[in-house]
Amino acid sequence: MKTHWLHGSPRAAPDDDFFIPELCEADALLGLVLLAELLVLVLVLAEPMPAGFDWVRLALTSLFVQWIVLLSAAVLCRLRPWLARLRAGLAGGLSCALVVGLTLGCNVLADRLDLGAASAGESAPVLYLRHGLIALIMSGLLLRHSYLHSQRRRKERAELQARIESLQARIRPHFLFNSLNSIASLVASAPYQAEQAVLDLSDLFRASLAQPGTLVPWHEELALARRYLAIEQYRLGERLRLEWQVESVPRDLPIPQLTLQPLLENALIHGIQPRIEGGLVRVEAGYREGVFHLAVSNPCGKGEGTSAGGTRQALRNIDARLAALFGPAASLTVERRDGRHITCLRYPCAGLKQEAEAP
Secondary structure, eight states, X not given: OEEEOOOOOOBOOOGGGOSSOOTTSHHHHHHHHHHHHHHHHHHHHHSOOOSSOOHHHHHHHHHHHHHHHHXXXXXXXXXXXXXXXXXXXXXXXXXXXXXXXXXXXXXXXXXXXXXXXXXTTOOHHHHHHHHHHHHHHHHHHHHHHHHHHXXXXXXXXXHHHHHHHHHHHHHHHHHHHHXXXXXXXXHTTOHHHHHHHHHHHHHHHXXXXXXXXXXXXXXXXXXXXXXXXXXXXXXXXXXXXXXXXXXXXXXXXEEESSSHHHHHHHHIIIIITTOTTOEEEEEEEEEETTEEEEEEEEEOOTTGGGGHHHHHHHHHHHHHHHHHHHGGGOEEEEEEETTEEEEEEEEEOTTOHHHHHOO
């Protein structure tokens, strides 16, 4: 049996969240070039033409417009860090003024080189006014679109952060109460072990108070899980047997904090604790072709169906955090095979190692 769990006037933002895009990047530059060519077609088709299509006019107008677009993109790219420190309205106004100024400058240069930018019988002042207004309108529309798009991204990120905080807030009390119950069982019979368990719990709870949505290196998450298992080992003794197959995972691979521990907690509560003889908990993890996968398995517990609600809630929380952080490519599945309950998760993590290492 297998189940799949379903699952952004103030100052301008910092440079990495500024509403003016990185115009030096290939994708943004290609979009500008294509948009400029569409504008050229509109300008040429809007003018009266003799019989047949004026290909020379199209070529000259295209050269003129692309010249302005590429020059404006280069200048805005260089000035972007400075503009990002200004108020958003002032930064947008200066950017529009810059594009209009470059357009008028290119008009002067085109006249000197006799590139035929003007229409027949059109005076220079009218030409400059027309091109200046076109540049103002187009740059204003594009900047407005970019501003609204950046505001939408910031809103989505804020909603995502709030969602992750809510999900992690649900984990903390559940995790703390179960650990305290484990320690309480040791106070009378093994006070020294209880003291050691409290020290382990302090490290665990310090981790649970970290910034929600934090990505940590795999070796830190693994060490945290081992501290939790040390607490439970005091209580369960020889009933708890562990098998680790995690050697192939890079130490710095990023994983959302407190992902492995809830999986192990479910395995102990529903697969080891109800069985007098205990059982084996197996942890298998690997990293292959940019995808991380983790599987935690335990014996199918006796009467597991009566307590499956807690299991489902914990798994939904983990699945929701994975989906919020890694998108639809992340998945969490549960299956029963050969008398064992297996929980598997996988998500793409190529290019995220630096984020995991950041403080």
